[in-house]
Every structure is written in C-alpha cells, then in structure tokens.
Amino acid sequence: MQKTNSGHFFEDYKIGQVIAHAVPRTVGEGERALYHALYPARHALYSSDEFARDCGLPESPIDDLAAFHVVFGKTVPDVSLNAVANLGYAEGRWLQPVFAGDTLRSVSEVIGLKQNSNGKTGVVWVRTRGINQVGKAVLDYVRWVMVRKRDVDAPAPETVVPDLKQVLSVDDLVIPEGLDFSDYDFNLAGEPHRWGDYEIGETIDHVDGVTIEEAEHMIATRLWQNTAKVHFDLTFRPEGRLIYGGHVISMARALSFNGLANAQMIVGLNGGAHANPCFSGLTIKAWSEVLDKQPTSAPGVGAIRLRLVATKGGDPFELRGEDGKYNKDVLLDLDYWALMPV
Amino acid sequence: MQKTNSGHFFEDYKIGQVIAHAVPRTVGEGERALYHALYPARHALYSSDEFARDCGLPESPIDDLAAFHVVFGKTVPDVSLNAVANLGYAEGRWLQPVFAGDTLRSVSEVIGLKQNSNGKTGVVWVRTRGINQVGKAVLDYVRWVMVRKRDVDAPAPETVVPDLKQVLSVDDLVIPEGLDFSDYDFNLAGEPHRWGDYEIGETIDHVDGVTIEEAEHMIATRLWQNTAKVHFDLTFRPEGRLIYGGHVISMARALSFNGLANAQMIVGLNGGAHANPCFSGLTIKAWSEVLDKQPTSAPGVGAIRLRLVATKGGDPFELRGEDGKYNKDVLLDLDYWALMPV
Amino acid sequence: MQKTNSGHFFEDYKIGQVIAHAVPRTVGEGERALYHALYPARHALYSSDEFARDCGLPESPIDDLAAFHVVFGKTVPDVSLNAVANLGYAEGRWLQPVFAGDTLRSVSEVIGLKQNSNGKTGVVWVRTRGINQVGKAVLDYVRWVMVRKRDVDAPAPETVVPDLKQVLSVDDLVIPEGLDFSDYDFNLAGEPHRWGDYEIGETIDHVDGVTIEEAEHMIATRLWQNTAKVHFDLTFRPEGRLIYGGHVISMARALSFNGLANAQMIVGLNGGAHANPCFSGLTIKAWSEVLDKQPTSAPGVGAIRLRLVATKGGDPFELRGEDGKYNKDVLLDLDYWALMPV
Incomplete structure (x- = not known):
C-alpha cells in the first residue's frame, strides 16, 4: 500500500x-520574531505589545x-x-x-x-x-x-462557478473586538499620515527594496509548513526554485510600511494575482494605490482599500501593458482592505 | 597562559x-519555531499543543x-x-x-x-x-x-571496548509519561497509516527533497551551539563547509513525514552512520525501511524500528554496493525506534 | 503630499x-533564540535561565x-x-x-x-x-x-562639539541589580579563567571564524528593524550589500567566547570604529586585548575593559599600519567594558 x-x-x-x-x-513568540526577521515588518501594532494595548487589543497579534x-x-x-x-x-x-x-x-x-x-x-x-x-x-x-x-x-463534473464578490464591502469586514484608534500615537507608529490624508486614486512608491535569497524564502515557507516541492527541490525544478507567492505578499506588505505605516491591520482580501514567478536574486520593490476609503463603526478606525503591487524592477505605477497583460516586472497585484486611524 | x-x-x-x-x-518557543523554519517538520505532536494534549502530554515538546x-x-x-x-x-x-x-x-x-x-x-x-x-x-x-x-x-592506554547493544529492545525504550494514542486523530495527523499498517521489510520513498543552503545549516548548527570550525569557516575548509551530520538527520526525519506522519516520537537510536559528507547545494531526499515492530504497554502505542536513509541522489532503497560499502549518494543511515498509534 | x-x-x-x-x-523568546541561531553565542548567562538565576538575575536577559x-x-x-x-x-x-x-x-x-x-x-x-x-x-x-x-x-549652524569621555570610568558603569558572581560556576560557563587571570596588555586570538552569508546578515538586520537600504537592496548597491556594522560586532563578540567565556555582561561601550566595510563571503575572525581591569562593588564581580577587533583575514594583533591607519583586513575596533567573576 x-x-x-x-x-x-x-x-x-x-x-x-x-x-x-x-x-x-x-x-507563538518564535513565529512572531521570525516574521520580523524574514520581512522588514515595522507596523507598530504587531511590533509592540504596548502599542497594541493602547489600541484596545490584549497584546500584539x-x-x-x-x-x-x-x-x-x-x-x-x-x-x-x-x-x-x-x-x-x-x-x-x-x-x-x-x-x-x-x-x-x-x-x-x-x-x-x-x-x-x-x-x-x-x-x-x-x-x-x-x-x-x-x-x-x-x-x-x-x-x-x-x-x-x-x-x-474521467467524466467532467457539472460545471459550478461560484458567485464571488469582486470586492468586499466595508460591511463585510470584521473589526477586531475592542479595536480603538482614538488615542493612536502617530509618532510611535512612524508616520503622521492618517486615513483622512489619503485620497482615492493616490499612488505611493514605497522606495525600499529587498534582494531575495534562497535560504530566506525556504525558511519562511517551511515555517508555514507549506511543503510544495517547487519551493525547495532544485532537482525537481532545475530552472530555479519558485518562490512561494505568499513570500512576495509579505515582503511587499512590509515594504509598504514606508508610506503606509498606519495601515495597521489587514482585514479583507478582495483579490490577488501572482502576475509573474519570483526567483532568488531578484530585488522586490512595491507600490500601492488607494482604491477606496470607507468609515467604520469602530472608534477612530477607518477602512482603506489598497492595491499592493510588488515588482522586480521597472517603473512604479506601470501595472499592465497596452495589451492589458501584466508587465513582465510585476510579481504581485493584491487588492486588500486595511484599518487605519481616521 | x-x-x-x-x-x-x-x-x-x-x-x-x-x-x-x-x-x-x-x-523555548523560539527554538521550536526555528526548528519548523529550518526543517519541513510536520509531525502533529510537535506542531500543535492541542494535539499533544490529546495524546496525554502537557503540551508539544x-x-x-x-x-x-x-x-x-x-x-x-x-x-x-x-x-x-x-x-x-x-x-x-x-x-x-x-x-x-x-x-x-x-x-x-x-x-x-x-x-x-x-x-x-x-x-x-x-x-x-x-x-x-x-x-x-x-x-x-x-x-x-x-x-x-x-x-x-604518549603510551597507549589499555584497550577497553564497551559492550554495546546492536539494537535496543522494546523494553529498553522509555515511553513518555501519560502518552496515550487511544484517541489519536489520524485526520489531523495527516495520514491514515497506523502501526498495524506497516510491515517489517516494507520500504517507503519519501519523495520530497530539499536543496541545502549554507545559511540554513549554519543557522541550525549555531542554534545547537555546536561550534565545530568545519561547519562555519570556509578559510579552514576551502573545499567547502562540511554540514553538521545532525542537520542531515533532522532534514531526513522531517522529509519522512510523507509516508510516516504517524511515527510521532523518537525514543531510541540504535545506530547511525554519516556515510558521506554533505555540502551546500546538494538536494537531500530520504527513504525508510521498517526493521521491526513491537507492542508497548502504553495505551494505543506501538513501537516501530526504522532505518532512515538520506541521499543526495541516486535511486532510493540502494544502500550499499556489491563491495558492501555505502553508495556514494548515501549521506546517512540511521536506525531508530519511534512510537506510533497502533 | x-x-x-x-x-x-x-x-x-x-x-x-x-x-x-x-x-x-x-x-521575547523568539529574539533570544534567533540571536543564538545567527551568532555563535555561548555566554552562559544569556544561554541558561538557571545560570542567570545563580548569578542573581531573575532569568537570562x-x-x-x-x-x-x-x-x-x-x-x-x-x-x-x-x-x-x-x-x-x-x-x-x-x-x-x-x-x-x-x-x-x-x-x-x-x-x-x-x-x-x-x-x-x-x-x-x-x-x-x-x-x-x-x-x-x-x-x-x-x-x-x-x-x-x-x-x-543652507547656513551652517553654530559649531557645537560635545565633550565626550574617551573612556568610561568604572564608576560610570551600572552593575545590574542583584548581580552576584560569588558562586559562579566556571565549569558550566566553559572556561576557568577568572578576572584575576587576565593581565592588562594581554592579547587573545579567538581562533574561530565564520564565513558570512547574505541571508544571515539580512535576517539579523531586519530582526532589529534596521531598514537601511544599503543592507538589503542589491540594485541600490550593485557592488554588494553592505553588512550592518552591528552584525560584525555581534559576530566578533560571540567568537570571543573562546578565550573570554567569562566576560559575561557588556556594560560599557567606550568607542568603536567600523574600520572597513564587510560583505558577504568574507570570513570574520576576532582577537581581543585587555585594556584595563577594575574592581566593582558587586559581590564577586570585576570589570574588564577590552578591545575587540574583528578581521577578515591577516594576522591577529595587527591593528594599524605604520601610517596609523587601520589595516585593510580590520573590520571593527571596539572598546568596551564587561563584567567577569573575580
């Protein structure tokens, strides 16, 4: 057998x-430390238990x-x-x-x-x-x-295509219990820009970049117990180990701190495409676009819908070519909702 | 001085x-997280405190x-x-x-x-x-x-060769206090194969492979405070840093999850040989052979004796050449006892 | 904006x-484990909660x-x-x-x-x-x-050059509350050499070396949320990512265990120079020189002032050329106070 x-x-x-x-x-604490070691993560709510408590949570998630x-x-x-x-x-x-x-x-x-x-x-x-x-x-x-x-x-099954929302509405989002940005400390968080300072359509080049190493993406991907062969076994993929798409997501999100330091919590994922494969040796950069803004019922908390784009080069803000296809340098196109102090 | x-x-x-x-x-928790980051470790007893508690332990060891x-x-x-x-x-x-x-x-x-x-x-x-x-x-x-x-x-000492057991008997093994596999959840553990499903002589190709990076084996070896020069200093070993044999053991054991997900706890080490040196860039794969099976007195717990072989290529199940020597692709030949749900 | x-x-x-x-x-515990994974750190006070308690601290810092x-x-x-x-x-x-x-x-x-x-x-x-x-x-x-x-x-500001101490005196140092080396266990600490065994002017070659990998210094530098571009982005520095000077400090200090295992706690930093830049692929070695020794008021605790030099090759103990400039192989020249059992 x-x-x-x-x-x-x-x-x-x-x-x-x-x-x-x-x-x-x-x-546990080990995963938390490793996340900060693998990605340039600086959002204060996840970095400091004290900051998280000041925002109404029991500790940093x-x-x-x-x-x-x-x-x-x-x-x-x-x-x-x-x-x-x-x-x-x-x-x-x-x-x-x-x-x-x-x-x-x-x-x-x-x-x-x-x-x-x-x-x-x-x-x-x-x-x-x-x-x-x-x-x-x-x-x-x-x-x-x-x-x-x-x-x-094998016979084809009956086709069933689920009816999925293109975009979650703000009412679909779940605000963590107790979250309160009324006394939010912008100084400690690292940037003065509040929800009200962002405009729909605004784009932000996050400037920083990280050149990717094999050891790092494998350590990360194993930490999540994702054991897909393509990420680890060079004999299985002699053309290069494919980097787990989630590694690119986390890297881009961490890089987006520079310009979006107050987009603290991710609460919704509207969609995402891994536009091109990512390999070791590439340098990941990121840019964002503000897609929407909505108030929420939680004290001091606004929701912001962001497009997060990871690239391996090229100019920021150039997502697709004239043919409508993703540019060759685009690695990730992610559409998410985050929570910010208003 | x-x-x-x-x-x-x-x-x-x-x-x-x-x-x-x-x-x-x-x-502590950091070492536990790092173990999961360095090896594709998925045995549920070490991954989930809840699973460990359901097996009678206070938490994941x-x-x-x-x-x-x-x-x-x-x-x-x-x-x-x-x-x-x-x-x-x-x-x-x-x-x-x-x-x-x-x-x-x-x-x-x-x-x-x-x-x-x-x-x-x-x-x-x-x-x-x-x-x-x-x-x-x-x-x-x-x-x-x-x-x-x-x-x-310097004069030769009197020769004393200790009388060592070739193989530990099941009575030599110590079952952790409280261990109870009576209510073992095979679904959560990841495979349906119980102790009774394995036959002596059966071999399992664990299929998956991991290509080894310098940074990873050094991080692991340092974590265990093993500071042997050969693992770290390329000027000391210009031909390549030798990878700590224990890194190969842990890698092979973690890979053996695929086919031996329920061989949860290691309780005995009968013997082991590092058949060939391991270097960065090699891809480690693993296969196992069931050498023995014995019941234990603990509820729902059987002991299984396994040969775990790590290779850097070649065909699985080919351990030695006609000359009796290990094949050049064999890195590790380990003989151990594990505990499984019966 | x-x-x-x-x-x-x-x-x-x-x-x-x-x-x-x-x-x-x-x-937390994750940072502690990662520190031991990234550097060959073996000072017992930071490795064992029990050892730290035997030295009067509540647990390992x-x-x-x-x-x-x-x-x-x-x-x-x-x-x-x-x-x-x-x-x-x-x-x-x-x-x-x-x-x-x-x-x-x-x-x-x-x-x-x-x-x-x-x-x-x-x-x-x-x-x-x-x-x-x-x-x-x-x-x-x-x-x-x-x-x-x-x-x-822009107009030049009024020049203000602070009056800084070349060297902290032992009275400037703060001994951690409760620290007591009266019952210090030299066996567990790893070396028999006490404060009294070191002489001013004595030099120690720490022998061991570590060849540096990109993944490791980036993991370390991110862990400290130091996001200076030069350490991470190869497109920003095509000539090579510059390694964070603190990575070299930690590596050299950890290597200095071999010869200074009992220089447990760092309490003062008199000065430091990153003499030459450090890049991946180099092998870091270290040597120390005893610059001063002073008793302290804490039970069993002496202060030792050490020069810690990290090199990427060359002979130990050769710090500067005849021109007074650091030799090209010197990476770090650090002057610090540590606490040792007398």
Whole structure:
C-alpha cells in the first residue's frame, strides 16, 4: 500500500466536499520574531505589545499575513499538490486576530468545479477557513487553482462557478473586538499620515527594496509548513526554485510600511494575482494605490482599500501593458482592505 | 597562559572520566519555531499543543532531535574538537520529553578507549546524558569518535571496548509519561497509516527533497551551539563547509513525514552512520525501511524500528554496493525506534 | 503630499532637539533564540535561565548587543538614512538588562553639530536612550554620523562639539541589580579563567571564524528593524550589500567566547570604529586585548575593559599600519567594558 501522499486530482473533488486539512499548528513568540526577521515588518501594532494595548487589543497579534500563511500552508497537500496554477483569491476576511499560543487548523469546502476544454485539467474553487483551538474561525477566503486530472478520460463534473464578490464591502469586514484608534500615537507608529490624508486614486512608491535569497524564502515557507516541492527541490525544478507567492505578499506588505505605516491591520482580501514567478536574486520593490476609503463603526478606525503591487524592477505605477497583460516586472497585484486611524 | 580551548587529545581521556560539558541552554518557543523554519517538520505532536494534549502530554515538546542536537552540541568542545571522524552512535534513549522552558546540560563518561595501530589516533567511546534543570536525564546515548593524539609518543592506554547493544529492545525504550494514542486523530495527523499498517521489510520513498543552503545549516548548527570550525569557516575548509551530520538527520526525519506522519516520537537510536559528507547545494531526499515492530504497554502505542536513509541522489532503497560499502549518494543511515498509534 | 520618509538632512538638526523614534518593539523568546541561531553565542548567562538565576538575575536577559541593535535600529530612519558615514560611538552604558516581554523604544537628543568645510555635509552627534515599557532607560549611548545637506546653501549652524569621555570610568558603569558572581560556576560557563587571570596588555586570538552569508546578515538586520537600504537592496548597491556594522560586532563578540567565556555582561561601550566595510563571503575572525581591569562593588564581580577587533583575514594583533591607519583586513575596533567573576 502506498504510504506517501500523491495529492488530489481534479476528478477527486466534489461540490460540497469538506476537507479537514492536517497538522494543526500552535503559533507563538518564535513565529512572531521570525516574521520580523524574514520581512522588514515595522507596523507598530504587531511590533509592540504596548502599542497594541493602547489600541484596545490584549497584546500584539501574530501578523495577519502570518496567520494567512499558516492557514494556507495546511491546504497545500490537499489542494495544490497537483496544481498547475494558483489562479486567484476572493472574499478573504480576517475574523479575529491570532495571538501567541493559538493553535490553528484549516478546513476547506469545494464550492466550484469547471473542467477545462482541453480535458486534461480543471479549475477547483475552495473556501478555506482557519479555525483556532476553541473552534472559532480566524480567517476565511476563497482560492481557485487549476488542477491536473489523474485520468483524462474521467467524466467532467457539472460545471459550478461560484458567485464571488469582486470586492468586499466595508460591511463585510470584521473589526477586531475592542479595536480603538482614538488615542493612536502617530509618532510611535512612524508616520503622521492618517486615513483622512489619503485620497482615492493616490499612488505611493514605497522606495525600499529587498534582494531575495534562497535560504530566506525556504525558511519562511517551511515555517508555514507549506511543503510544495517547487519551493525547495532544485532537482525537481532545475530552472530555479519558485518562490512561494505568499513570500512576495509579505515582503511587499512590509515594504509598504514606508508610506503606509498606519495601515495597521489587514482585514479583507478582495483579490490577488501572482502576475509573474519570483526567483532568488531578484530585488522586490512595491507600490500601492488607494482604491477606496470607507468609515467604520469602530472608534477612530477607518477602512482603506489598497492595491499592493510588488515588482522586480521597472517603473512604479506601470501595472499592465497596452495589451492589458501584466508587465513582465510585476510579481504581485493584491487588492486588500486595511484599518487605519481616521 | 593560553585562554582558548584547544580541545582534548586522545591521551587526555581516561576510562571512567566524567566530563561536565559547559554552557547550559534554556530552550523555548523560539527554538521550536526555528526548528519548523529550518526543517519541513510536520509531525502533529510537535506542531500543535492541542494535539499533544490529546495524546496525554502537557503540551508539544521540543522536537526530539532538537533536544538531541542541544545535548550533542555541548559535547563538541570536549569530545570532537580534535576528532578525525564521528564513527557511530548506539544505545540512544530519549528518557522524557523536553518542554519549552527546560534548561539542558550535558555530562559524558568515557567508557571506551582503543589506540589505533598507526599510533597517531585512537577511538574514544563516551556515554552522554542530557540533564534538565531538576537534574533528571532527558536523553542518554553512546557515541564514538576517532581523536588525534597530541603526542604520538604518549603510551597507549589499555584497550577497553564497551559492550554495546546492536539494537535496543522494546523494553529498553522509555515511553513518555501519560502518552496515550487511544484517541489519536489520524485526520489531523495527516495520514491514515497506523502501526498495524506497516510491515517489517516494507520500504517507503519519501519523495520530497530539499536543496541545502549554507545559511540554513549554519543557522541550525549555531542554534545547537555546536561550534565545530568545519561547519562555519570556509578559510579552514576551502573545499567547502562540511554540514553538521545532525542537520542531515533532522532534514531526513522531517522529509519522512510523507509516508510516516504517524511515527510521532523518537525514543531510541540504535545506530547511525554519516556515510558521506554533505555540502551546500546538494538536494537531500530520504527513504525508510521498517526493521521491526513491537507492542508497548502504553495505551494505543506501538513501537516501530526504522532505518532512515538520506541521499543526495541516486535511486532510493540502494544502500550499499556489491563491495558492501555505502553508495556514494548515501549521506546517512540511521536506525531508530519511534512510537506510533497502533 | 509625499508619504514616504526621506529622512533628515544636516540642516534639519538643531542642538537640543529631541527625536522620539518610531516603532516600539517587544522582544521575547523568539529574539533570544534567533540571536543564538545567527551568532555563535555561548555566554552562559544569556544561554541558561538557571545560570542567570545563580548569578542573581531573575532569568537570562536578551543579549546586551541585541538590546543595543533594537535601540539602534529605531534611530536609523531619523538619524542615518542620509548618512554618509557612521563615525563613532562613545559613552555607551547598559543601564539594566532587557528581559523577554520588555518593550523598547528609542529617544535621541541632538548634542553636537559641525558643518564640514566642503559645505555639503556635516557631523551630527546624538545621545540615544533605549527606554522600556515602564519608562526606565535600559541603554544610553552617543553616536555621531556624517549627514548630507539637502540644500548646500543652507547656513551652517553654530559649531557645537560635545565633550565626550574617551573612556568610561568604572564608576560610570551600572552593575545590574542583584548581580552576584560569588558562586559562579566556571565549569558550566566553559572556561576557568577568572578576572584575576587576565593581565592588562594581554592579547587573545579567538581562533574561530565564520564565513558570512547574505541571508544571515539580512535576517539579523531586519530582526532589529534596521531598514537601511544599503543592507538589503542589491540594485541600490550593485557592488554588494553592505553588512550592518552591528552584525560584525555581534559576530566578533560571540567568537570571543573562546578565550573570554567569562566576560559575561557588556556594560560599557567606550568607542568603536567600523574600520572597513564587510560583505558577504568574507570570513570574520576576532582577537581581543585587555585594556584595563577594575574592581566593582558587586559581590564577586570585576570589570574588564577590552578591545575587540574583528578581521577578515591577516594576522591577529595587527591593528594599524605604520601610517596609523587601520589595516585593510580590520573590520571593527571596539572598546568596551564587561563584567567577569573575580
């Protein structure tokens, strides 16, 4: 009997199927320190317990993206081991902060299936929830991937394409319990720019860059227990280890501190595309565009919708060519909601 | 007066000599996170406090191999600084799990001495115990190394070759207090294969591979405070920094999750050989062979004896050539006992 | 309105100006583990909570240099973003140990200004204090840097050159509350050499070396939230990423364990020069010279003043050429006070 996991193929997925992903993970101070070591993360709410308390939280949470990576990592063996491509994200919502000592596991439900016309692959949509040790959901998002069929002659399933929101509305967002930016200390946070200072359409070049090393992206990707071969095994990908897309997301988000230091918490993920693959040796830079702004009911808290673009060169603010395709230097195009002091 | 440590030479060791190794170390959440960042470790008992509690432990222990590396690292300045070769391990027993907050130190006793016929080197056997802050032993193993003589004219000691067990019997193994796999959650653990599903003689190719980077093995080896020059100083070894054998052990063990996800705890080390040196740039893969299976008295717990082989290429399951020597691609041949749900 | 930080220029600084640096940081077990992973740190007081308690402290502090790096890192965006050169340190004093859970922030006061004769740059002296969550200073040091002018036509400020001590006297040093080396365990600490065994003028070659990797110095430098571009962005410095001088300090100090294992705590920084830039691929070695010895009022505690020199090759103990300039292989020349068992 074969003991190793060969992953799921397209014909293995059924609409409504629920997959309880393996290997729960307790996150703690070590993960928090490593996040700061791997990314130039400086958002004060995640750096200082005192700052977090002054904002109404019991202590600094684990970075929102670290929580995302842990939840995402667990899905890899069941969802993307045989994936040809990671096609998109939607309706991502952070439902409550993750604190040191929390134990996370992931559960996915298959919500969409569509065989491709070539008959060899299909698209699978899953809604994944990250759940903590008391059974509360901390994160919820939809992801779709293109997956190979094991048997090209397997019959195509009925096509079900889920109806996903292009953009979460501010009412969809969950503000962490107790969050209060009324007494927000802009000096300690590092920049004076409040929610009211940003305008829709405004773009920000985050200026800084980080040249990527193999050891770093592997350390990060392993930390999230994402064990996809492509990230680690050069004999499997002699053309170069592909860097986990989440590594690029975290790097770009951390770089965006310079200009968006007060976009403290990520609460919504509207969508995201890994426009081009990322490899070691490239230098990641980032720019942002303000897509929307909405007030919230929490004291002193505004929501800002941002496009975060990671590049490996080229001019900032140039996202797509005349053909509508992403420029070759664009690595990531992410659309998210963050919370800022108004 | 010379202040630096020049290590011990063969003629410095005496039968019965007890060496209290220096620099005790408190291990914690940071070491635990780093272990998961450096190795693709996914065994649920070490990943989730909740899973560990469901198995009767107070929380997730520090990985058994991390405990081994810490205890081992302390012995390096006294045992292997002038070692020519690390010859073997035997009778390794994990006596109780190590938890965050524990402080470990190491004590070794010289139990064997044999001068080589060339008169320039000799073999030293030591039994090393790792001891925690309340004086309890957590680990016990025998290791033998070939050590240079300072003075080739120093008289040979009386030859004492310790009588070591080729293999620990299941009665030699210490089951952690409280361990209970009666309600083991195979879904969360990641694979359905229980102790009863493995057959003696069965071999498993663990499929995954990791290409090794300098930064990673140095970070790991330093974490265990193993400061042997060969691992760090390229001017000392211009042909390439030699990777600490324990790094290969941990890498192979973590890779073995894929096929042996339920071989949760390591409790015995019967033997091990570092068949060939490992260098940065190589891709480590692993395969295992089931050598024995024995029931234990603990509820739901079976013992499985495994051969774990790390390779840098070549076909799995090919350990030795016709001449009986290890194939050139074999890095590690380890013989250990693990505990699994029956 | 520009959102990113373009840093301060020479004409922005005024004597008496107080800069409250941004992004407080809570340090913990993760930072402690990472320090041991990034540097071959073995001083027992920082490695073992039990050893620290036997020396009268509540538990192991975060390494003194880690505390320094955190405090220093916060000043970078305000002090050295437009710096041409880091010119010196003086009057550095560790005022109390930093423990896991402490939150640090930094405040600097401008204490000196001197425009250079070229009219394009000037020297700025700042006294920086690291402050913990209860408002107590944990560290205090003076640093001076050469900073560019934004506008070369801006008028020169009145020249103020602070009167700084060449060397702190032993009475300037703050001994941590409760520190007691009366029952110091030299065996556990790793070397028998006590304060009384060192002679003024004595030199020690620390023998060991570490070849530096890009991933490691970036992980370290980010951990301290030092985001100076030169350390991370190869497109900004195509000739090679410059390694943070503090990385060299920590590496050399850790290497100095071999010969100075009992120089446990750093309490004073008299001065320091980064004699030559450090790049990845170099092998760092270290040697020390005993500059002074003084008794202290704490039980069993002596103060030792040490010169710590990091090199990238060459012979130890050769600091300067006949022209009085640092030899090309010298990376660091640091002058500090440490506490040892008498």
